[in-house]
Amino acid sequence: MSNLKVDADRLWSSLMETARYGGTPDGGIRRLTLTPEDRQVRDWLRGECEALGCTVTVDALGNMFACRPGTEAGALPVAMGSHLDTQPTGGKFDGILGVLAGLEVLRTLDAAGYRTRRPLMLVNWTNEEGSRFSPAMLCSGAYAGVFAVEDVLARPDARGITFGEALQAIGYAGEAEVGSVRFGEMFELHIEQGPVLEHEGAVIGIVTGVQGMRWYDLVVEGRAAHAGTTPMALRRDALVGAAHIVLIVHRIAREHGGVATVGEIGVSDASRNVVPGEVRMTLDLRHPESAVLAAMEAAIEAALAGPDLAATPVRLARLWDSPPVAFDAGCIAAIREGAAAAGYPAREIVSGAGHDSVYVARVAPTAMIFVPCKEGLSHNPAESATPADCAAGAQTLLNAVLARADRTDSD
Amino acid sequence: MSNLKVDADRLWSSLMETARYGGTPDGGIRRLTLTPEDRQVRDWLRGECEALGCTVTVDALGNMFACRPGTEAGALPVAMGSHLDTQPTGGKFDGILGVLAGLEVLRTLDAAGYRTRRPLMLVNWTNEEGSRFSPAMLCSGAYAGVFAVEDVLARPDARGITFGEALQAIGYAGEAEVGSVRFGEMFELHIEQGPVLEHEGAVIGIVTGVQGMRWYDLVVEGRAAHAGTTPMALRRDALVGAAHIVLIVHRIAREHGGVATVGEIGVSDASRNVVPGEVRMTLDLRHPESAVLAAMEAAIEAALAGPDLAATPVRLARLWDSPPVAFDAGCIAAIREGAAAAGYPAREIVSGAGHDSVYVARVAPTAMIFVPCKEGLSHNPAESATPADCAAGAQTLLNAVLARADRTDSD
Ligand SMILES: NC(=O)NCCC(=O)O
Ligand SMILES: NC(=O)NCCC(=O)O
Numbered sequence: 118m119s120n121l122k123v124d125a126d127r128l129w130s131s132l133m134e135t136a137r138y139g140g141t142p143d144g145g146i147r148r149l150t151l152t153p154e155d156r157q158v159r160d161w162l163r164g165e166c167e168a169l170g171c172t173v174t175v176d177a178l179g180n181m182f183a184c185r186p187g188t189e190a191g192a193l194p195v196a197m198g199s200h201l202d203t204q205p206t207g208g209k210f211d212g213i214l215g216v217l218a219g220l221e222v223l224r225t226l227d228a229a230g231y232r233t234r235r236p237l238m239l240v241n242w243t244n245e246e247g248s249r250f251s252p253a254m255l256c257s258g259a260y261a262g263v264f265a266v267e268d269v270l271a272r273p274d275a276r277g278i279t280f281g282e283a284l285q286a287i288g289y290a291g292e293a294e295v296g297s298v299r300f301g302e303m304f305e306l307h308i309e310q311g312p313v314l315e316h317e318g319a320v321i322g323i324v325t326g327v328q329g330m331r332w333y334d335l336v337v338e339g340r341a342a343h344a345g346t347t348p349m350a351l352r353r354d355a356l357v358g359a360a361h362i363v364l365i366v367h368r369i370a371r372e373h374g375g376v377a378t379v380g381e382i383g384v385s386d387a388s389r390n391v392v393p394g395e396v397r398m399t400l401d402l403r404h405p406e407s408a409v410l411a412a413m414e415a416a417i418e419a420a421l422a423g424p425d426l427a428a429t430p431v432r433l434a435r436l437w438d439s440p441p442v443a444f445d446a447g448c449i450a451a452i453r454e455g456a457a458a459a460g461y462p463a464r465e466i467v468s469g470a471g472h473d474s475v476y477v478a479r480v481a482p483t484a485m486i487f488v489p490c491k492e493g494l495s496h497n498p499a500e501s502a503t504p505a506d507c508a509a510g511a512q513t514l515l516n517a518v519l520a521r522a523d524r525t526d527s528d
Numbered sequence: 529m530s531n532l533k534v535d536a537d538r539l540w541s542s543l544m545e546t547a548r549y550g551g552t553p554d555g556g557i558r559r560l561t562l563t564p565e566d567r568q569v570r571d572w573l574r575g576e577c578e579a580l581g582c583t584v585t586v587d588a589l590g591n592m593f594a595c596r597p598g599t600e601a602g603a604l605p606v607a608m609g610s611h612l613d614t615q616p617t618g619g620k621f622d623g624i625l626g627v628l629a630g631l632e633v634l635r636t637l638d639a640a641g642y643r644t645r646r647p648l649m650l651v652n653w654t655n656e657e658g659s660r661f662s663p664a665m666l667c668s669g670a671y672a673g674v675f676a677v678e679d680v681l682a683r684p685d686a687r688g689i690t691f692g693e694a695l696q697a698i699g700y701a702g703e704a705e706v707g708s709v710r711f712g713e714m715f716e717l718h719i720e721q722g723p724v725l726e727h728e729g730a731v732i733g734i735v736t737g738v739q740g741m742r743w744y745d746l747v748v749e750g751r752a753a754h755a756g757t758t759p760m761a762l763r764r765d766a767l768v769g770a771a772h773i774v775l776i777v778h779r780i781a782r783e784h785g786g787v788a789t790v791g792e793i794g795v796s797d798a799s800r801n802v803v804p805g806e807v808r809m810t811l812d813l814r815h816p817e818s819a820v821l822a823a824m825e826a827a828i829e830a831a832l833a834g835p836d837l838a839a840t841p842v843r844l845a846r847l848w849d850s851p852p853v854a855f856d857a858g859c860i861a862a863i864r865e866g867a868a869a870a871g872y873p874a875r876e877i878v879s880g881a882g883h884d885s886v887y888v889a890r891v892a893p894t895a896m897i898f899v900p901c902k903e904g905l906s907h908n909p910a911e912s913a914t915p916a917d918c919a920a921g922a923q924t925l926l927n928a929v930l931a932r933a934d935r936t937d938s939d
Contacts, residue, residue, distance in 0.1 A: 147797075205797035206752040206805060248799040311757035330756060332800060341617040343906040344789035344812045345741060346722035346880035349782050351904075356790055360774035363767055371760050378755035379767055380800040386558075386616035387792040388659040389743060389810045390882075391907040394617060399800045401755045469757035471801075493762075495754040496802045 121225055123515055125508030128221040132507065135161060135201075135217070136209045145498025146209055150202035150244040151179065151283035158201045159289060162241060165220060169227045171239070174298050175291025178256040178269055179243040179284050182298045185223055187236040187522065193301030195233075195522040196481075197222060197514060198240030200473060204248050208500020210490060210507075215306045216241050218511035222518060233522035238300050242473040243289075249274045252332050252437035257473035259295050261480045266295045302448055302482040304517055305474045306510045308502050312493030313466055320509045321456040321463035322487030326444055327475050328405040328467060331414065332437035334397070335362065339429045341386070341394030356384060356393040358429030365420045366400060373413045375404035376469070400433075405467055407440055442475045448484030448517070455516030456486075461509050470495070486513050530930055532636055536919030539632040543918065546572060546612075546628065547620045556909025557620055561613035561655040562590065562694035569612045570700060573652060576631060580638045582650070585709050586702025589667040589680055590654040590695050593709045596634055598647040598933065604712030606644075606933040607892075608633060608925060609651030611884060615659050619911020621901060621918075626717045627652050629922035633929060644933035649711050653884040654700075660685045663743050663848035668884035670706050672891045677706045713859055713893040715928050716885045717921045719913050723904030724877055731920045732867040732874035733898030737855055738886050739816040739878060742825065743848035745808070746773065750840045752797070752805030767795060767804040769840030776831045777811060784824045786815035787880070811844075816878055818851055853886050859895030859928070866927030867897075872920050881906070897924050 138158040139148030148154040159181065163173050166183035174182045184194060199215025219239040226233070242260075247253025250272045258264045270281035284290045309315075314322050339355030363379050370377035378401040385395040402417075404410040414435075421431045456463040466487055477483045488510035491501035549568040550559030559565040570592065574584050577594035585593045595605060610626025630650040637644070653671075658664025661683045669675045681692035695701045720726075725733050750766030774790050781788035789812040796806040813828075815821040825846075832842045867874040877898055888894045899921035902912035 204799050204802055206799070206802060246799070247801060251800065253801060309757070310754045312759075312762070328756070340905075341908040343721045343881055343904075344791060345739070345787065345814050345882060346720070346904060346906065347787070348723075349778065349787055351723070354778075354789075356774055356793060357778060360771035363771035364775075367760065367765075367768060376756065376758070376760055378765075378801065378803055380755060380802050380804060381795060381798040382767060382793055384792060388615050388617070388657070388907070389662065389791040390658060390664060390789065390812050391615055391617060391791050392789055393791060394908070401801050403756050470754055471756060493754075493757060494751075495757065496799070497752040497805070 119519055121229055121231060121515060123221050123225050123508055123511040125504055127224065128217060128508055128511055129504040131217045131220065132209060132213065135213065139203065141498055143498040146203045146207045147205055148203040148207065149205065149249045150246065151287055153287065155202055156287035156289065162201065162216065166239060169223050171223065174293050175289055176293040176295045176298060177266055177291060178259055178295050179289040179291065180256050180260060181241040183239040185237045187233045189234045192235040193299060194236035194238035195518050196238040196240050196300035196303040197518055199305050199307060200242045200245035202244060202246050204246050204496045206497055208495060208498055210308045210500055210502045211310065211495050212245055214308055214502065214507055214510065218306045218514050221511045222515045225515060233519065235301065235522045237518065237522060245473055250280050253471045254473050254476055257476040261476040262296060263476055300481060302521060303474065303477045304448065304484060304486065304514055305472060306486045306514045307472060308490040308495065309487040310470045310490060310493065310495035314487060314489040315493065317464060318462060319464045320461040320488065320506060321513050322466040323449060323452050323456065323463055324444060324468050324485035324487055325449060325465050326467050327442045327472060328403050328469055329407050329410045329441040330401065330403040330439045330471055331410060331435055333400040334434045334436055335400060336432045337362065337396040337429050339394050342392040344390040344392055347392055352392050353428045354392050355396040355429050358426050358431065359396040359398055361425040362431065366417055369413055369416045369420065373404060373409050375402065375409060375413050377402050403469065405441055439471060439475060442478055444478060444484040445482035448482050451517040451520050452484055452486050452513060455513045455520065458516050459512050461513065486510055532640055532642060532926060534632050534636050534919055534922040534926055536915055538635065539628060539918055539922055540915040542628045542631065543620060543624065546624065550614065552909055554909040557614045557618045558616055559614040559618065560616065560660045561657065562698055564698065566613055567698035567700065570652065573612065573627065577650060580634050582634065585704050586700055587704040587706045587709060588677055588702060589670055589706050590700035590702065591667050591671060592652040594650040596648040598644045600645045603646040604710060605647035605649035606929050607649040607651050607711035607714040608929055610716050610718055611653045611656030613655060613657050615657050615907045617908055619906060619909060621719045621911055621913045622721065622906050623656055625719055625913065625918055625921065629717045629925050632922045633926045636926060644930065646712065646933045648929065648933060656884055661691050664882050665884050665887050668887040672887040673707060674887055711892060713932060714885065714888045715859065715895060715897065715925055716883060717897045717925045718883060719901040719906065720898040721881045721901060721904065721906035725898060725900040726904065728875060729873060730875045731872040731899065731917060732924050733877040734860060734863050734867065734874055735855060735879050735896035735898055736860060736876050737878050738853045738883060739814050739880055740818050740821045740852040741812065741814040741850045741882055742821060742846055744811040745845045745847055746811060747843045748773065748807040748840050750805050753803040755801040755803055758803055763803050764839045765803050766807040766840050769837050769842065770807040770809055772836040773842065777828055780824055780827045780831065784815060784820050786813065786820060786824055788813050814880065816852055850882060850886060853889055855889060855895040856893035859893050862928040862931050863895055863897050863924060866924045866931065869927050870923050872924065897921055
């Protein structure tokens with residue numbers, strides 16, 4: 118291992134500096150993908166990478182790749198990175214830490230005048246959050262061939278603006294073909310977004326995989342009627358059906374040891390004095406095992422056919438299925454050794470959140486590094502991680518990346 | 529009683545003709561108050577009234593008053609009317625029948641060359657539905673002094689457009705001071721919007737009063753968190769709280785023999801993969817007796833302080849209280865005699881829906897006439913009434929109005 122050290126203060130300064138782009142009064146960030154705020158932070162990143170002598174390539178979905186040359190001609194780069202978009206109620210670390218820690222690795226090497234054998238590549242994936250355009254990890258998915266580029270460009274947001282229109286509007290529709298910018302392997306640093314590391318006193322999570330997740334749209338059909346004249350017994354109230362569904366999916370998640378979330382809900386043509394005639398809602402189901410996830414889905418389908426929903430039939434459409442993922446053993450080992458070399462307490466962990474690495478793992482060896490976040494809280498403006506933990510994650514990233522980038526074929 | 533007869537076909541033609549203004553493909557009308565569609569139907573009404581020699585006065589809230597002179601100087605008019613705005617999922621009869629039947633009365637008198645002793649007045653009240661601007665019956669309420677005019681003008685719709693801006697935009701901010709256009713008494717014809725008349729085989733409902741109603745806004749407070757990483761047991765999911773509330777208010781309504789409706793619901797900063805941190809919802813409670821309505825409210829407040837909502841505290845704000853109303857005995861008698869004279873099967877009934885007559889009754893003797901609507905369905909595009917029933921309502925209105933307008937002080 119080298120004795121190169123990341124600069125904890127420099128990393129923290131960059132986190133705080135870029136938190137202005139979409140920063141909210143409560144200390145969070147609201148930087149939905151492909152908005153003007155997203156453009157600001159992208160422009161900033163591009164400038165910083167170019168100042169380090171990197172070449173920045175943007176593909177047709179706005180994915181950004183900054184390449185720092187190595188000493189060996191023709192070698193595939195070692196990639197690092199994550200995403201810079203946030204949730205509507207986003208914090209300052211989710212995704213951002215992974216990109217800025219990758220930048221800190223490049224800055225550390227640059228300051229030391231260190232050239233790796235293989236090139237290094239810093240990646241910023243578009244639309245990881247899945248909040249503006251569904252589903253999550255959309256553009257790492259397209260990079261991996263899971264979603265067709267034309268299909269992604271045509272997806273509308275809630276206001277009917279397509280991905281393609283939004284991408285053009287911020288000037289990040291790049292020239293490179295999606296999937297054409299190659300790398301040999303990828304490391305992604307991220308806050309855990311859950312409570313395990315903090316609870317166990319570990320600083321580094323060696324992420325061995327990601328649980329499975331499925332997204333659904335539901336439509337509950339009732340009958341619009343007058344709120345003052347329609348007797349309770351004669352109503353077909355779609356919101357009563359929806360209320361049952363919320364409680365049913367939560368019960369089923371608990372029974373199966375998984376999680377279930379209804380994040381969005383709305384009454385069609387809503388009015389205070391109209392019995393809801395139609396309700397639209399979303400559902401997010403997760404579990405580390407495919408079989409259990411399938412059992413949860415089956416249990417929900419059975420419950421929707423049961424007595425609580427008899428008056429208000431439900432249409433359930435699965436729009437996304439991201440199976441559980443196991444990361445690459447070699448990349449996992451590099452992270453374990455990188456954390457051990459720096460003396461950080463580390464443990465293996467399975468991710469509850471989806472990450473771009475889920476899709477990248479389909480096309481290149483991949484693994485992830487987690488650092489703790491306060492009380493496991495994420496997708497919340499109060500999301501918080503310490504400067505020391507962020508630096509420990511960046512140092513582990515540097516160690517793992519260097520080990521792989523300087524490895525000779527005989528290693 | 530006179531032997532004047534309303535023209536059933538002419539009334540029906542006007543109902544069908546004006547149904548084009550805001551007409552929807554499913555046969556309903558979506559004509560929210562103070563929209564371009566509302567302006568179209570208002571312009572149409574003004575033209576028809578002026579063609580009959582009426583003077584149309586518009587007040588500062590857009591309430592329209594068409595006056596047909598009587599033979600006796602200085603006598604207060606007898607008023608008829610209702611409203612021309614609809615729900616988002618409105619039908620072709622709610623409110624509209626009352627205005628167009630009043631027009632049919634004027635046309636019948638005009639065709640017969642009949643002059644009443646006292647003047648007649650046809651009224652179209654602004655924003656009866658309460659769907660765009662809360663609460664319902666807003667401008668008959670202001671006419672009766674219940675709401676301040678400045679306060680009404682400042683009320684915003686869901687998109688932040690104020691009542692005053694919308695009124696200016698359609699050109700119906702009139703010169704007359706609100707409440708200055710006086711009448712001696714008022715009759716309002718309306719579809720029942722409930723199942724009683726149809727079920728009992730009655731053609732005319734003699735409406736003796738209106739049940740009490742209260743409107744509320746609720747805010748459920750949870751904690752926004754990651755949908756994938758936050759264990760079910762650690763969540764404070766505002767939508768789970770809201771689901772409990774929906775079921776609780778329905779149970780309490782049934783227990784008290786009243787009705788309860790949550791018509792609007794939304795997650796603040798909603799995202800598919802975020803545990804809801806805040807939910808906003810509406811509540812509409814009704815019962816014919818004030819004491820029971822108060823008991824329902826108290827039971828709901830107690831339940832909101834109970835274990836189901838322990839993790840997600842609720843703020844309940846009552847924004848409207850319309851107590852039960854008893855209509856004027858003299859007006860009720862005129863309706864009873866008007867129906868009997870025409871030989872229609874009639875019965876007394878209490879209205880489950882709110883109507884402009886609720887507020888008008890505070891400043892002038894008032895009563896209402898109901899006619900059946902199919903299956904009691906209203907606030908739904910499938911709302912339906914027969915031409916014969918509509919004409920029976922209009923004939924009863926004519927009979928009642930004539931009896932009062934020709935009455936001498938010694939009657
Ligand atoms: N890391 C993260 O929050 N990604 C969003 C996708 C998900 O919902 O897990
Ligand atoms: N008649 C009618 O539907 N009015 C709307 C006010 C209410 O909700 O009762």
